[in-house]
Amino acid sequence: MQLEFTHHGAVRGVTGSCHQLALPDGQAVLVDCGLFQGAETSPDGAGPGKLEVGFPLGKVRALVVTHVHIDHVGRIPYLLAAGFKGPIYCSEPSALLLPMVLEDAIEVGFTRDKALIARFIAHLRQQIVPLPYKQWQTVIAGSPSLRVRLQPAGHILGSAYVEFEAEHAGSKRRVVFSGDLGAPYTPLLPAPQSPLAADIVVIESTYGDRTHESRKNRRERLQALCEHAFGNGGCLLVPAFSIGRTQELLYELEDIIHRNASRPAAAGLAWRELDIIVDSPLAADFTRGYRNLAPHWDAEARKRVDSGRHPLAFEQLTTVADHAAHLKMVDRLARSGRPAIVIAASGMCAGGRIVNYLKAMLGDPRHDVLFCGYQAAGTPGRAIQTYGPRGGHVDLDGQRFQIRAAIHTLGGYSAHADQKDLLNFIGRMRSPPSQVRIVHGDDAAKHTLAGLLRQRHPAMEVVIP
Numbered sequence: 001m002q003l004e005f006t007h008h009g010a011v012r013g014v015t016g017s018c019h020q021l022a023l024p025d026g027q028a029v030l031v032d033c034g035l036f037q038g039a040e041t042s043p044d045g046a047g048p049g050k051l052e053v054g055f056p057l058g059k060v061r062a063l064v065v066t067h068v069h070i071d072h073v074g075r076i077p078y079l080l081a082a083g084f085k086g087p088i089y090c091s092e093p094s095a096l097l098l099p100m101v102l103e104d105a106i107e108v109g110f111t112r113d114k115a116l117i118a119r120f121i122a123h124l125r126q127q128i129v130p131l132p133y134k135q136w137q138t139v140i141a142g143s144p145s146l147r148v149r150l151q152p153a154g155h156i157l158g159s160a161y162v163e164f165e166a167e168h169a170g171s172k173r174r175v176v177f178s179g180d181l182g183a184p185y186t187p188l189l190p191a192p193q194s195p196l197a198a199d200i201v202v203i204e205s206t207y208g209d210r211t212h213e214s215r216k217n218r219r220e221r222l223q224a225l226c227e228h229a230f231g232n233g234g235c236l237l238v239p240a241f242s243i244g245r246t247q248e249l250l251y252e253l254e255d256i257i258h259r260n261a262s263r264p265a266a267a268g269l270a271w272r273e274l275d276i277i278v279d280s281p282l283a284a285d286f287t288r289g290y291r292n293l294a295p296h297w298d299a300e301a302r303k304r305v306d307s308g309r310h311p312l313a314f315e316q317l318t319t320v321a322d323h324a325a326h327l328k329m330v331d332r333l334a335r336s337g338r339p340a341i342v343i344a345a346s347g348m349c350a351g352g353r354i355v356n357y358l359k360a361m362l363g364d365p366r367h368d369v370l371f372c373g374y375q376a377a378g379t380p381g382r383a384i385q386t387y388g389p390r391g392g393h394v395d396l397d398g399q400r401f402q403i404r405a406a407i408h409t410l411g412g413y414s415a416h417a418d419q420k421d422l423l424n425f426i427g428r429m430r431s432p433p434s435q436v437r438i439v440h441g442d443d444a445a446k447h448t449l450a451g452l453l454r455q456r457h458p459a460m461e462v463v464i465p
Contacts, residue, residue, distance in 0.1 A: 001144070001171040005202070007465045008055055009034060010440040014206050014376055015071040017440060020060070021175060023144040024168055030063045031162055031177045031202075035074025035105075037350065037376055051075060053082040062139045064148055065090040066179025067159035068101045068243060076102060077110070077120065080127075087129045089137065091150050093158030093293050095130035097243065100289065104242075104282050133160065144168035154182030154192040155415050156244030157290055157297075163195055176433075178203040180440070181417040181425060183212055187251040188290070188311075190298045192417075194424070197431035205441030206374055207418040208449030210411070218412025223256050225370055225408055230266030230274075230339035234366030237405075239354045239381055241347035242283035244415050245373050247290045249343055250276070251301065251311045252413075258309065266339045272316065275340040279320040279329060279353050283345060287312050326353050334360040348379035355396055358384075362394070367405040372413035377442070385409060423452060435461040 002024055009016030009032075016036035022028040033053070053075065065073055065088060076088070090098060099121050106117050131137055131150050140146040145167050150160035162177040176198040184191040213221070229236040240246045253276055261272040278284055291312050294305060304311050320326050333340055346352035361367040362384070369388070375381035383394045388407030393400050417425065426432060436453055438446045450462045 001166060001168045001173050003166060003173060003175065003200070005437060005465070006055070007439055009036065010071075010204075011465050013442065014374065014440050016075075017066075017072045017179075018075065019177060019202060019439070020055070021164060022059070023140065023146060023166060025144055026059045027140050027144070027146075028060050029139055029146065029148075029164075030060055030079075032066055032072040032179070033063060033075045033079045034072040035070050037071055037348065037379065051078055053078050053084075057082055057084050060084065060086065062086045063088045064162050064177075065094055065098065066153065066162060066177065067156055068094050068097045069156065069180070069241065070101065070105060072179070073098060073101060074105055076124070077106060080120075080123070086127070088124075088127045089129050089131055089139070089148060089150075091158045091160045092130045092132060093296050094160070095128050096293065097158055097286065097289055098128060099124055100282075100285055101243065136165070151195065152190055152192055153179050154184070154186050154189045155180040156182075157189065157247070157293055161192065161195075163198070173199045175199065176201045178425065180204055180206070180415070181421065182415055183417050183421055186415060187248040188297050188301045192425070194426075194428040197429055198433045200435045200437065201426060201433045202437045202439060203422060203425065204416070205422065205438050205446045205449045206416040207414065208422055208438070208441050208445035210418060210445075211420050212414055212418045213410070213412030218410050219252055219256065221410055221412070222252060222370075223260070225368060225410075226256075226341060227265060228406070229368035230269065232366045232368075233266075233337040233339065234364065234368065234405075235333050235339065235357075235361065236341045237354065237357050237361060237367060237369045238341065238343045239347050239349050239369070239371065239373075240283075240343050240345065241373060242280050242345045243286040245347060245413070246278060246280070246283040246343050246345075247287055247312060248413065248415070249372070250278070250287065250314075250317065253341065254309065254311045254314045257314065257316060269339060274316055275318055275338070276314075276316045277318050277320060277329065277340055277342045279326055279342060279344040279357075281321055283343070284319045284321070327356070330356045330360050333357075334364070337366070347373045348375050348381040349384065349396075350379045350381070355380075358394075359396055359399070359401060361405060362401050363404050365404045365406070368408060369405050370408045370410060372410045374414065374416065419449065419452070422449060423456065426453065427456060432457060432460065434459075435463060437463045437465060439465060
C-alpha cells in the first residue's frame with residue numbers, strides 16, 4: 001500500500017510542525033498545525049514565514065494534535081479560517097488545554113475583541129474530539145481506512161505520539177508520528193514507551209546531536225545557580241514556556257525548598273523565605289489546569305500530593321496578574337537587591353513579560369539568567385545564550401542592551417528526548433520500521449541522528465525530507 005507524506009513545516013528547523021499523511025485515494029489527515037518562530041519566520045526560513053494555510057484541504061478529513069505548544073497548534077485558527085471543518089483529535093488533557101492556548105494566541109496576535117474570541121473558542125470546542133490514551137479511533141472509514149491511537153509522549157501534560165493503522169485491499173501499514181518526545185524522568189510525567197512495531201516512523205530530532213544531564217545533576221545545578229545569584233544580591237531570571245516548563249520548574253523548586261527549608265539560600269535568607277515569582281497570567285492559568293489534571297501525573301508526583309505537599313501551589317509562590325503589578329515587580333526587584341527567582345514567558349525571549357525583566361537586569365552583573373529550554377535560531381534567547389557569556393549585546397524591542405548578567409544553560413531540564421532517547425525509541429521496538437523520516441531539528445541534529453540510525457539499522461531507510 002502506497003502512503004504519501006507531505007511535510008508542511010518543521011522541515012528546515014524546529015518550529016511550524018505540520019505533517020500530512022495521505023491514503024492511496026488521496027484522503028488525508030494532518031498531524032499538528034503549528035506556528036513558525038524565530039529565524040524560521042523570515043522569507044528565507046522554513047515557513048517561509050507564512051501564517052496562512054497554503055495547501056489544499058479538500059481531502060483532509062481530520063487534524064490530530066500531538067500537544068498544545070504553539071509551534072504545534074498555533075496555526076489552527078488559520079486552518080479553520082481556510083475552511084477546515086473536520087474533527088480535531090487530541091488527548092483528554094490537551095482537549096482542556098488547547099482552547100486556553102489558542103485564546104491567548106488570538107488575543108496577542110489577532111484581536112482583543114472578547115466577543116469575537118469567545119465565538120472562535122466555542123467553534124473550536126465543537127471540533128475537538130478528546131481521545132483516551134491507548135484507544136483506537138476510526139478516522140477514515142471504508143476502503144482505504146485509517147485508525148488512530150494516542151500514546152503518552154512524556155513531553156508536556158497531555159502530549160502524545162500518534163499511531164496510525166492504514167488498511168487497503170487486505171494490506172495494513174502502521175505509521176508512527178513521534179510529535180515531541182519527552183525525556184525520561186521529566187517532572188510530573190511518565191516516560192514514553194516505544195510502540196511495539198511500525199512500518200514508518202516520522203521522528204523529531206531537536207536534540208539528535210547531544211545528550212542531556214541527569215535529573216539528579218540538574219536539580220543540584222539548579223540549586224547551585226540559585227544560590228550563586230542570591231549570593232550576589234540579585235535575581236535568577238528564567239525564561240520559560242507557560243505550559244510545561246513553568247510547571248516542571250515549580251515542581252523541582254518545591255522539592256529543593258522541601259529538602260533545604262532551614263538551610264540558607266542567601267545571607268540572612270533561608271530557602272523557606274525565598275520568593276518564587278511566576279509573572280505570567282497564562283502560566284498561572286496553565287498551572288491551575290495542571291493541578292486540575294493531577295490524575296494524569298506520574299506516580300512520584302501523586303505520592304507527593306498524598307503526603308500533604310503541594311508541588312504547584314506552595315507557600316513561597318507568588319503569581320503576578322495584571323500589567324501594572326508586573327511593572328511594579330520589575331522595578332522593585334531591579335532596585336531592591338532582594339533575592340528571588342522569576343519565571344516568565346516567553347521561553348525564547350521573543351516577547352512576553354520576560355523582556356521587561358531582561359531590559360531592566362541584563363546590564364547588571366548581580367543578576368543571572370537561566371535557559372532551560374531550546375532556543376531557536378533568530379530568537380533573542382539564542383542571542384543571549386550565544387553572546388551573553390562573552391559580554392555581548394542583544395536587541396530587545398528595537399533597543400540594544402549590553403549583557404553583564406551571568407548566563408547559564410541547564411540542558412537537563414529539556415522537555416525533549418535527547419540523542420540516546422531518540423535512538424532508544426526506534427531501537428526498542430520489537431519490529432523496527434523499514435523507514436524513518438527525520439523532521440523537527442536543525443541540520444546538524446538531523447544528520448547526526450540519521451547517521452547513527454544508519455549505523456545501528458543498516459537495512460533501514462533513513463530519510464531527511
